[in-house]
Amino acid sequence: MTGLELIISSICNATFCEVVYDNPITDTLLSVQQQEFLEIAEDLNGKHLKIGTYDQVDMAAAFLPVVYKYEQFVDFSTILDEGVWMMMLQRPKESAAGSGLLAPFEIQVWYLILAAVLSYGPCITLLTYLRSKVVKDGEKNISLSPSFWFVYGALLKQGTTLAPEANTTRILFTTWWLFIILLSAFYTANLTAFLTLSKFTLDIEYPEDLYKKNYRWVAPEGSTVQYVVNDANEDLHFLSEMVANGRAEFRSVNVDRQFLPYVTAGAVLVKEQTAIDHLMFEDYLKKTRDKVPEVKRCTYVVAPNPFMDKLRGFAFPKKSKLKFLFDPVLTYLLQSGIVTYLEHRDLPSTKICPLDLQSKDRKLRNSDLSMTYMLMGVGLATAIAVFGGEMIIRYYVRIKIRTNRGERTKTKGVNSSKHRRFRIQDDSNPPPYDSLFGHNSRYKMNGHSTTKIVNGREYWVVGTVSGDTRLIPVRTPSAFLYQRGK
Numbered sequence: 001m002t003g004l005e006l007i008i009s010s011i012c013n014a015t016f017c018e019v020v021y022d023n024p025i026t027d028t029l030l031s032v033q034q035q036e037f038l039e040i041a042e043d044l045n046g047k048h049l050k051i052g053t054y055d056q057v058d059m060a061a062a063f064l065p066v067v068y069k070y071e072q073f074v075d076f077s078t079i080l081d082e083g084v085w086m087m088m089l090q091r092p093k094e095s096a097a098g099s100g101l102l103a104p105f106e107i108q109v110w111y112l113i114l115a116a117v118l119s120y121g122p123c124i125t126l127l128t129y130l131r132s133k134v135v136k137d138g139e140k141n142i143s144l145s146p147s148f149w150f151v152y153g154a155l156l157k158q159g160t161t162l163a164p165e166a167n168t169t170r171i172l173f174t175t176w177w178l179f180i181i182l183l184s185a186f187y188t189a190n191l192t193a194f195l196t197l198s199k200f201t202l203d204i205e206y207p208e209d210l211y212k213k214n215y216r217w218v219a220p221e222g223s224t225v226q227y228v229v230n231d232a233n234e235d236l237h238f239l240s241e242m243v244a245n246g247r248a249e250f251r252s253v254n255v256d257r258q259f260l261p262y263v264t265a266g267a268v269l270v271k272e273q274t275a276i277d278h279l280m281f282e283d284y285l286k287k288t289r290d291k292v293p294e295v296k297r298c299t300y301v302v303a304p305n306p307f308m309d310k311l312r313g314f315a316f317p318k319k320s321k322l323k324f325l326f327d328p329v330l331t332y333l334l335q336s337g338i339v340t341y342l343e344h345r346d347l348p349s350t351k352i353c354p355l356d357l358q359s360k361d362r363k364l365r366n367s368d369l370s371m372t373y374m375l376m377g378v379g380l381a382t383a384i385a386v387f388g389g390e391m392i393i394r395y396y397v398r399i400k401i402r403t404n405r406g407e408r409t410k411t412k413g414v415n416s417s418k419h420r421r422f423r424i425q426d427d428s429n430p431p432p433y434d435s436l437f438g439h440n441s442r443y444k445m446n447g448h449s450t451t452k453i454v455n456g457r458e459y460w461v462v463g464t465v466s467g468d469t470r471l472i473p474v475r476t477p478s479a480f481l482y483q484r485g486k
Contacts, residue, residue: 040325059322065224065310069231077314078327080339085225085310087217087303088269088276089204091353101371104190113183117155121148124172131168139166154180200356204268205305207236214247217268218259221250225270228308236308257282263300270307274343280352298353 050057065083066076102110121144128141142150142162150160154176164170204210210217219225228234229243242248253259256279259269269276280300287297314330316323333339450461452471459471 037325040321044322044325058317058320059326060315062314063312064315065312067224067227067310069233073318074315075318075320075323077316077323078330078334079311080313080330080334081311081343083224083310083312084273085270085307086273086276087204087207087210087307088263088271088280088300089202089303090263090266091299091301092203101191101369103194104187116179117151120176121151124150124169127172128166128169131166135166137166139164139169142169151176157184202301202303202355204303206303207239207307210248210268211238211242214242215268216266217242217248217270218262219248219250219270221252223250223271224310225307226250260300268303273306274347276302277344277347277352281347284352301353301355304355
């Protein structure tokens with residue numbers, strides 16, 4: 001016996017067995033309303049009622065949504081429950097919040113970070129240029145190329161060879177470093193949380209998402225969903241445009257399981273929540289009997305927010321006496337929890353295939369590292385493009401030099417540039433090892449060299465060619481760089 005049949009039998013038993021009045025009393029003491037109630041019950045006893053969900057019946061014994069437009073045709077019973085229509089779709093492989101390296105921040109944040117990286121370098125160049133014009137202290141401005149590489153290097157937590165002396169320039173550098181420190185801290189924390197504790201989200205959460213993202217969806221033909229979408233006075237009437245252009249359709253099926261191929265193909269099924277729960281539970285049990293692995297049994301998922309909700313109850317013909325007779329009994333069944341129990345008695349007490357499956361392990365997939373592969377590819381392609389550009393520019397410059405100055409002038413210029421390159425020393429790089437202790441050593445090491453303790457560390461005190469003294473660390477790993485044994 002189905003739940004609906006149990007509800008009807010409970011109504012009939014309660015009505016015909018006169019449980020409304022536990023203590024029979026004489027008719028003279030009954031009120032007019034009670035007299036009328038008993039007369040209706042006596043008149044109904046023994047009769048055969050036609051009960052169904054279509055026109056021309058004595059009573060519509062189904063959970064019908066209370067649509068106020070139809071109240072001019074029927075009388076609805078007392079409210080039995082609130083029907084909720086949900087959206088069921090195929091479970092996606094990854095969260096709609098994003099995946100991989102871009103997931104911790106929204107797309108707007110990434111755009112702002114890119115804008116900051118591209119604009120801060122020119123800002124440093126502009127401000128240092130203005131300062132060099134206003135303050136005549138000998139410090140030159142920082143050109144655009146070093147400024148850009150400083151910003152890019154600091155973004156990757158790399159050092160810089162720039163050593164500004166002006167306080168203004170130092171504040172500019174410190175500001176960017178603080179920005180990178182905070183940005184890196186937030187990014188690292190959010191990336192860790194996303195890979196371990198992030199909640200799975202869907203691309204479809206509200207009915208508006210069906211329209212905005214142009215998702216295909218399907219619903220039963222002749223259902224409340226079709227009525228609501230076609231009614232211009234309803235809030236969901238905007239979805240009728242999708243019905244007109246073929247992105248939504250109403251299908252008539254024999255069993256709800258025939259909707260599953262549509263969902264598997266990418267469509268969203270809109271149906272009453274209890275029916276969807278039964279459909280998902282039946283599919284889960286089938287996969288269990290077929291010995292499908294646990295991780296592959298929940299192939300469908302329900303959107304977190306409802307498509308719509310409507311109050312529901314039974315329906316009677318207009319001005320029918322049955323409403324007066326059955327409404328009190330329906331109220332007793334509702335208040336006792338029998339209606340709710342019979343609706344969900346065939347379903348498990350736990351949620352069926354929840355949105356978040358709460359997996360204990362979270363292994364990184366290729367989709368999580370896809371951005372890493374893209375960065376490698378883009379970096380390699382950029383390096384190749386820059387190399388090609390340098391070759392073209394060098395070839396063009398070489399031809400121009402040959403044309404304007406001739407081969408002799410070019411050779412002279414190259415030789416002079418080589419001598420100039422050797423004369424200019426870059427103090428930012430360490431000297432060659434051979435220049436320290438080789439044949440052309442700049443230090444004088446002999447048996448009379450002494451050691452000195454500075455801040456608890458031992459150093460060799462050596463003299464240079466120019467007559468100065470230098471301290472070389474002893475008994476530390478860095479001492480091997482100086483090849484003390486030589």
